[in-house]
Amino acid sequence: MRADTDRLALDSKQRYDAIVVGGGHNGLTAAAYLARAGLSTLVLERRHMVGGCCVTEEIAPGCRVSTTSYIASMLRPEVIVDLKLRAHGLRMVPCDPAIQVPFADGQVVPWWVERDRAVAEFRKISFKDAETFVRMDDQLKKLARYLQPFFLEPPPEIDTQSLHGWSDLFRVARRFRSISNSEIAQLISFLTGSLGDFLDRHYESDKIKTLFLANNVYGKHGGPFQQGSAIGLLFHLLSGGEHELQGFFGHAMGGMGAITQALSAAAQEFGAEIRTSAPVTQIDVRNGSVRGVVLEDGMEIRSALVLSNADPKRTFLKMIPAGDLPEDFVRAVSGIKMDGPCAKVNMVLADEPRFTGTSPNATPLERTFYTLVSSLDFAERCYALSRSGEIPEDLWVDCVVSSNADDSLAPKGKHILTCFVQYVPYRLREGTWDEKRELLGDRVVKKIAEYAPNVPNAILARQVLTPLDLERTYGLTEGNIFHGDLSLEQLFFMRPVPGWSQYRTPIAGLYLCGAGAHPGGGVTGAPGHNAAHQVLRDVKKRRFLGSDA
Numbered sequence: 054m055r056a057d058t059d060r061l062a063l064d065s066k067q068r069y070d071a072i073v074v075g076g077g078h079n080g081l082t083a084a085a086y087l088a089r090a091g092l093s094t095l096v097l098e099r100r101h102m103v104g105g106c107c108v109t110e111e112i113a114p115g116c117r118v119s120t121t122s123y124i125a126s127m128l129r130p131e132v133i134v135d136l137k138l139r140a141h142g143l144r145m146v147p148c149d150p151a152i153q154v155p156f157a158d159g160q161v162v163p164w165w166v167e168r169d170r171a172v173a174e175f176r177k178i179s180f181k182d183a184e185t186f187v188r189m190d191d192q193l194k195k196l197a198r199y200l201q202p203f204f205l206e207p208p209p210e211i212d213t214q215s216l217h218g219w220s221d222l223f224r225v226a227r228r229f230r231s232i233s234n235s236e237i238a239q240l241i242s243f244l245t246g247s248l249g250d251f252l253d254r255h256y257e258s259d260k261i262k263t264l265f266l267a268n269n270v271y272g273k274h275g276g277p278f279q280q281g282s283a284i285g286l287l288f289h290l291l292s293g294g295e296h297e298l299q300g301f302f303g304h305a306m307g308g309m310g311a312i313t314q315a316l317s318a319a320a321q322e323f324g325a326e327i328r329t330s331a332p333v334t335q336i337d338v339r340n341g342s343v344r345g346v347v348l349e350d351g352m353e354i355r356s357a358l359v360l361s362n363a364d365p366k367r368t369f370l371k372m373i374p375a376g377d378l379p380e381d382f383v384r385a386v387s388g389i390k391m392d393g394p395c396a397k398v399n400m401v402l403a404d405e406p407r408f409t410g411t412s413p414n415a416t417p418l419e420r421t422f423y424t425l426v427s428s429l430d431f432a433e434r435c436y437a438l439s440r441s442g443e444i445p446e447d448l449w450v451d452c453v454v455s456s457n458a459d460d461s462l463a464p465k466g467k468h469i470l471t472c473f474v475q476y477v478p479y480r481l482r483e484g485t486w487d488e489k490r491e492l493l494g495d496r497v498v499k500k501i502a503e504y505a506p507n508v509p510n511a512i513l514a515r516q517v518l519t520p521l522d523l524e525r526t527y528g529l530t531e532g533n534i535f536h537g538d539l540s541l542e543q544l545f546f547m548r549p550v551p552g553w554s555q556y557r558t559p560i561a562g563l564y565l566c567g568a569g570a571h572p573g574g575g576v577t578g579a580p581g582h583n584a585a586h587q588v589l590r591d592v593k594k595r596r597f598l599g600s601d602a
Contacts, residue, residue, distance in 0.1 A: 068355040069095045069326075071588065072346055074333045074372070075362030075528070075567065077105020081316035081327075082581030083360050083566040083588075085136050088323035090589050095354065096325060097346065099332035099528060103317050105362070106527050106534060107576050109308030109462075113514035116401045116463045119309040120518065121527060121534070122576050123397075123453055123471050124148065124422075126302050128312065131205060132578035141315035141322075145303035146418070146458060152267050152302075154260070154424050155504045161410040162260055163419070164268075179258040189255060196240050197287045199232060204579050207555040207587060208546040208571045243287050244541060249278035249429045251286070259428055266432060267424035271451075271475060272395050272534045272574065274440075276433035281541045288539075304421070304458035312576060336361070336368070336563060338377040343562035357562050358592070360584055363528060364536035365389055365549040365569040373560070382559050385550035389569075390543060393532030394439060396474040397518040398450075398497045404511040405468045406454055408504050417457040425450045425500055426475075435476040442482025444493055449475040450500050467513065472497055479520040479531050486521040493517055535574025536567055544573060556584040557591075564588055 073084045076098030088094045102108065106121040125145050133139065150163035162178065165171040168190065175183035232240075243251075248269050252262040266277055269285030276282070305311045317327060335347040336359055345355040361368040369378060369386045408423055426432055426449045438445040451473035456463045463469050474497060481489060494517040501508045520532030529536070537543050546554045549569045556564045556571075566584035568574040 067353070068345075069093045070356065071095070071358040071360065072097065072354060072356040073360045073362060073566070074336070074346060074368075075099070075105060076103035076313075076317070076327060076329070077362050077567065078107040078313050078316060078576055078578060079567045079581030079584075080105070080360070080362030081313055081320050082132055082136070082578040083362070083585040084325045084327075085316060085320035085323055086582060086585035087360075087588065088320055088325035089136075090585075092358075092592075094320070094325040095356075096320065096327040097331045097333050097348070097354075098327065098329045100526075101330050103327060103329060104310050104313035106523075106529065107309045107313045109310030112399055112516045113401045116467060116469060116514065117308055118399045118401075118462065118469050118471050118516075119305075119455065120399055120471075120516070121397055121523070122309050123451075123455070123473060124302055125305045125309065125312060125576060127575050127577045127579075129205065129578050129582060132582055136316065136319040138312075138315040138319060141318040142307075143311055143315040144306045146306065148302040148304060148422050148458075149418065150422065152264060152424060153419075153422055154264055154267050154426070155408050155410055156260060156263075157427065157503075159410040160260070161408065161412075161423075162264055164264055175261060178260050179256075182256045182258050182261045185255055186261070192239065193243075193286055196236065196243065199236075199240065200287060203545070204572050204577070205583060207583060208548070210546070210555060243283045245281060246283045247278045247280055248282040248285065249276075249433070251283045252277075252429065263426060263428055266429055267426055267451075270432070271473070272393075272539070274390065274392065274394055274436075274538050274540065276436035276476075277429045278433055279436075284539075284541065284544075302422075304455065306459050306461070308455070308459070308462060309576065316578075333372065335374065336372045336560075338373060338560055338563075341377075341559075341561055343560050358564070358588060359562060360564045360566040360588065362567040362581070364391075364530045364533070364567060365565060366391060366530040367528065368565065368569075369558075377560065379559055382550065382553070389549060390538040390540065391531035391533040391536075392479045392538075393520040393523060393529065393534060394436075394476055394479070395532075395534060396477050396493060396520055396523070397516075398472040398474060398494050399516040399518075400470045400472070400508075400512055401463065401514040402468040402470055402508065402511040403466070403513050404507055405457065406452070406470060406501070406505040406508050406511075409506070421454050421457040423452045423454075423504070425452060425504055432476070439476040439478045442478045442480055444477055444481070444489060444496065446496060448477075448496055448500050450497055451475070452501060452505075468511075470501075470508070472501070477520065479533075486519040490517045490519050490522075493519060536569035537573075539573050545571060548573060556580075556587045 070092035071094045073080045073096045110120045149166045152164040155161045332349040337345045435445045456469040523529045523532035570580045
């Protein structure tokens with residue numbers, strides 16, 4: 054009956070001011086801002102539920118898990134406040150410790166949120182490194198603040214032949230007017246250097262270095278010694294959460310789907326319509342301008358504005374008819390590095406994981422987040438194996454016992470363990486992912502057992518999401534969680550491709566609002582926010598509305 058009602062509603066209104074393709078968190082963010090501005094807005098989501106990769110799903114009766122994204126870190130405070138997400142039920146609890154690494158010798162090293170407490174912990178390992186940490190933390194946070202304003206505005210348009218291009222360059226220059234020569238050198242070093250080289254220069258303890266590693270290079274190609282990998286040190290110090298804290302990590306109560314449920318409710322309160330199980334197969338283009346979309350069932354819906362929350366390759370290479378895009382643009386999009394390097398394994402357990410070395414006095418929240426990575430060299434070897442098409446036998450696994458942070462996720466006596474696996478290949482050298490899926494799950498369990506021996510015998514249910522599953526189920530081309538690698542050549546005014554970084558596309562009225570646009574991946578809401586505001590500026594200037602779509 055609901056599907057029939059949705060169809061009648063759509064049949065009675067075939068034209069909208071704006072259509073958003075994809076109901077992930079950025080698509081919902083964009084839709085909410087457009088609807089708030091008075092545009093009749095329709096969101097079309099291919100799955101049976103909104104949220105994209107920011108969802109909470111049941112994997113066993115009564116047991117819910119953040120199946121894909123799993124930690125709330127840099128969700129923009131402006132989005133939380135503007136869209137009144139707290140009023141729609143969003144609540145986040147800070148991860149404390151923000152990072153925690155268990156080592157083979159039985160020691161567990163936490164990185165506490167409160168800096169003095171973190172420093173006291175680091176002094177137990179290396180007094181010198183603890184003092185270095187204070188100095189470097191101040192330096193890194195100051196450099197991150199220079200980058201912070203660019204998160205919620207379009208990148209500059211590099212065009213020295215136009216007044217607009219020069220204006221954009223001056224806009225960027227003003228952001229750095231107080232930066233010193235030494236800070237410029239430091240910033241360039243972080244943007245281009247490797248994480249491993251930075252840590253080797255400044256720290257002596259392998260455990261402290263590994264702690265930094267545990268907070269960087271997630272979802273990226275390349276090991277910690279690859280050039281450009283140091284950028285994560287700054288990226289993760291951008292602010293997030295409702296209180297705009299630098300380096301914020303949080304657990305969303307109700308799982309990550311609570312974020313997109315709040316965004317969905319906000320968008321609908323502003324007047325946006327949302328339809329699920331409505332896959333878009335084509336973005337309709339005529340004479341270089343968008344005129345609407347075509348659904349899988351053949352329904353055509355008209356709009357002079359379409360925003361795609363899908364990744365660039367899916368948007369431009371699969372949804373746009375051949376010949377409607379410039380050849381050089383198609384070549385550039387085809388060259389975007391995707392090839393997702395990660396996977397997820399979710400489990401329901403009959404017993405809470407007991408990680409060796411955890412203090413007996415640790416609270417449930419302190420027994421929630423563990424990163425299983427032993428050293429920089431170990432991570433480098435993992436990447437080398439995955440790059441050659443192999444599934445590393447010894448894996449890097451991020452473990453979150455999310456039911457310790459939120460006991461509503463599972464019935465009493467059961468526990469939720471969600472695991473992010475770093476460095477696995479999208480393209481296997483031998484066999485297929487359908488054949489190797491359970492092998493990956495077994496290797497993840499084996500890795501966890503080295504640190505929490507009770508886990509293998511406690512498993513009641515297990516879900517393994519390979520890079521191929523991320524593509525097939527969640528619509529991520531090549532399983533890339535960021536809609537394109539977060540490397541220097543694919544960031545800022547180079548994202549998604551040079552010349553098209555300001556959310557517009559070569560097709561008039563078509564915009565990119567997902568993680569494939571600036572500033573990139575993560576559950577931030579920034580691409581959706583920025584794209585919507587770009588649309589509204591263009592609507593005001595170009596008077597899209599009222600044109601013959």
